């Protein structure tokens with residue numbers, strides 16, 4: 001058991017009071033602690049945005065990378081050292097907007113990593129522009145006449161793209177989110193958790209209350225291995241918001257089939273016996 005206090009950093013979160021990122025941060029620390037994963041074996045990668053500050057607040061390894069790029073960075077980490085537990089944390093603009101290409105390819109590739117998207121349906125850090133999950137018709141500073149675009153349905157898209165573990169959590173229910181995250185980390189393959197994460201400052205529509213009025217927890221009667229049923233659940237949003245593991249399938253992960261990876265490259269000894277001069281001469 002890793003004590004929770006071991007995972008708290010000296011740096012204190014500077015999110016707005018009440019921001020949904022606080023609840024999800026608590027869940028990330030709890031999951032690592034309850035699973036007893038040594039903090040030095042965890043890497044958390046993020047992109048840019050309010051959410052992406054999270055790696056600064058968990059006492060593990062972390063990479064605060066560039067906008068939309070947590071997935072390729074994390075993939076490199078996992079391939080270099082498959083012994084590590086690799087988590088990613090990003091906002092919806094980061095994950096489903098600028099990082100959309102990486103999102104789809106990571107899912108079909110099925111690298112064994114866990115992706116949490118803090119979905120507040122707005123750009124928080126840049127002060128309230130419409131994001132890929134903002135509702136159609138929503139008025140924001142970038143859509144003063146109402147958002148003309150159809151929002152991305154990340155759960156539906158993830159199932160269609162080949163993700164092998166697709167879930168939804170809620171920052172307002174930390175215990176439930178922690179339990180989903182523990183299952184996602186234990187899942188062999190790519191896991192997505194779309195996290196309802198209210199932005200209390202710039203999104204006055206999709207509030208904690210808005211989520212609570214629509215959310216319900218999937219019970220034992222839901223069969224997450226049934227793709228058609230999972231798609232039905234995905235399409236309930238936004239009228240109803242099912243929380244829990246929506247879809248799951250067993251499939252070999254990228255590392256199981258990419259047999260060119262013989263062991264942690266990161267642990268290979270780089271000896272002095274490499275003759276760099278020969279290589280340089282070859283290009284003269």
Ligand SMILES: Cc1ncc(C[n+]2csc(CCOP(=O)(O)OP(=O)(O)O)c2C)c(N)n1
Nearest residue numbers: 048049050051067091092093094123124125
């Ligand atoms: C290449 C690039 N384009 C745009 C930006 C500006 N930018 C920074 S964060 C952000 C969006 C943040 O929204 P989201 O990803 O939803 O995260 P949140 O802040 O809501 O947690 C944007 C557009 C940037 N940093 N880099």
Ligand code: SF4
Nearest residue numbers: 016019050124199200
């Ligand atoms: S702007 Fe929104 S997302 Fe960013 S810290 Fe404040 S409440 Fe959270």
